[in-house]
Amino acid sequence: MSAVDCAIVGGGIVGAALADALSEAGMSVALVEARSIGTGTTACGMGHLVAMDDNAAELALTSWSVSLWRALAEGLPRAVEYDACGTLWLAADAEEMAAVDSKVSNYRAAGVRVEVLDAAALYEAEPALAPGLVGALRVPGDAVVYPPLAARTFALRAQARGARLMTGTPAQALRPGEVVLANGDVLAARHIVLAAGVASPSLCPGLPITPRKGHLLITRRGAPVVKHQLVELGYVKSAHGTEGASVAFNAQPRVTGQLLLGSSRQPGVGTREVEAAILERMLRRAADFLPGLDGMQALRAWTGLRPATPDGLPLLGPHPEQPWLWLACGHEGLGITTATGSARLVADQLLGRSSAIDARPYLPERFLGRTPRQVAHA
Numbered sequence: 131m132s133a134v135d136c137a138i139v140g141g142g143i144v145g146a147a148l149a150d151a152l153s154e155a156g157m158s159v160a161l162v163e164a165r166s167i168g169t170g171t172t173a174c175g176m177g178h179l180v181a182m183d184d185n186a187a188e189l190a191l192t193s194w195s196v197s198l199w200r201a202l203a204e205g206l207p208r209a210v211e212y213d214a215c216g217t218l219w220l221a222a223d224a225e226e227m228a229a230v231d232s233k234v235s236n237y238r239a240a241g242v243r244v245e246v247l248d249a250a251a252l253y254e255a256e257p258a259l260a261p262g263l264v265g266a267l268r269v270p271g272d273a274v275v276y277p278p279l280a281a282r283t284f285a286l287r288a289q290a291r292g293a294r295l296m297t298g299t300p301a302q303a304l305r306p307g308e309v310v311l312a313n314g315d316v317l318a319a320r321h322i323v324l325a326a327g328v329a330s331p332s333l334c335p336g337l338p339i340t341p342r343k344g345h346l347l348i349t350r351r352g353a354p355v356v357k358h359q360l361v362e363l364g365y366v367k368s369a370h371g372t373e374g375a376s377v378a379f380n381a382q383p384r385v386t387g388q389l390l391l392g393s394s395r396q397p398g399v400g401t402r403e404v405e406a407a408i409l410e411r412m413l414r415r416a417a418d419f420l421p422g423l424d425g426m427q428a429l430r431a432w433t434g435l436r437p438a439t440p441d442g443l444p445l446l447g448p449h450p451e452q453p454w455l456w457l458a459c460g461h462e463g464l465g466i467t468t469a470t471g472s473a474r475l476v477a478d479q480l481l482g483r484s485s486a487i488d489a490r491p492y493l494p495e496r497f498l499g500r501t502p503r504q505v506a507h508a
């Protein structure tokens with residue numbers, strides 16, 4: 131096999147977006163995927179492109195990434211289902227409405243447009259919601275995509291510029307300048323980027339990535355009409371717990387008249403079976419917010435494994451002890467959103483370009499190497 135400038139191992143949305151970015155910059159690229167493009171965690175995600183403000187680094191990466199998606203939107207095929215529906219963060223009580231105030235200042239400081247809705251404006255926007263909510267924060271620039279086809283679109287754009295899509299055979303080992311495939315073939319590459327999501331530690335032992343299981347369910351058509359991605363503000367509390375299972379209301383309107391409902395989080399759980407007890411908790415929570423869901427039939431429920439890091443931020447950059455190996459993994463529950471920005475940050479470092487945001491908070495050296503920098507848990 132002829133050598134390439136960059137071999138990317140893992141054809142999820144992160145690897146595919148990187149193949150797109152590097153091939154656009156003129157690099158020769160091979161994308162090595164064990165199965166087919168976008169069939170890992172990417173195929174299990176909700177596809178909410180969301181600016182999240184748990185900490186400054188997360189907000190910088192997510193808000194920039196959402197703006198990169200917006201710039202791409204017009205050129206995306208219809209099948210990617212980009213929908214600029216915006217997000218409504220729902221406040222159930224005065225305490226959650228107070229959280230809206232701090233979100234407003236975080237978002238505005240980062241240049242993200244937001245609007246505060248009182249109860250009357252909220253029910254005008256979303257009449258299907260249960261009574262009793264006190265207001266919401268609207269983030270109109272957020273959007274939704276269909277993740278597996280978004281990943282495929284990135285990979286096909288790269289292929290059209292000459293990138294090699296090597297699907298159906300896993301990489302078995304990574305060595306300086308070489309990717310060894312399970313069929314014995316060896317791919318020579320000047321740079322190697324590991325983008326294998328939750329499986330990344332199997333090719334690079336010691337990476338601080340663990341699974342965080344999540345459940346989703348899609349209804350049949352005829353679900354209550356919802357216009358925004360709806361997320362309860364209580365989600366902020368449940369999303370970052372490190373112990374025990376948690377659920378929070380999260381609903382996404384699909385163009386088909388279905389609703390995609392989430393979500394649950396089970397830190398450290400790496401099994402894929404649907405758990406009836408978790409699903410039931412999740413659906414009860416959803417019906418609290420959308421009473422019209424009562425009696426509604428589900429079409430399908432499934433799970434996925436988020437690749438979680440201890441501080442909730444991805445690993446983007448060179449491995450400090452193996453500088454020939456680059457990392458683009460550990461995107462937890464935000465990898466669909468941040469695929470665009472992550473790809474740009476890694477491409478910028480590989481090409482020696484400056485980046486639109488500070489790349490340092492995402493460097494792998496914060497955990498790896500002889501004296502890893504300590505990072506507070508977000």
Ligand SMILES: Cc1cc2nc3c(=O)[nH]c(=O)nc-3n(C[C@H](O)[C@H](O)[C@H](O)COP(=O)(O)OP(=O)(O)OC[C@H]3O[C@@H](n4cnc5c(N)ncnc54)[C@H](O)[C@@H]3O)c2cc1C
Pocket residue numbers: 139140141142143144145162163164165166167168169170171172173174175176177178179180299300301302325326327328329330333343344345346392393433434435436437458459460461462463464465466467468
């Ligand atoms: C329930 C749920 C809901 C979510 N909702 C959202 C959301 O609304 N918004 C959002 O931004 N994010 C969301 N996420 C998170 C998002 O789905 C992930 O962060 C993202 O898909 C990670 O992408 P990835 O490319 O890193 O990993 P993956 O998609 O898992 O891709 C890794 C690829 O590597 C391949 N691979 C593995 N081992 C090898 C090997 N040895 N050789 C070659 N290839 C290999 C796999 O086959 C896979 O295709 C959600 C996740 C879950 C589980």
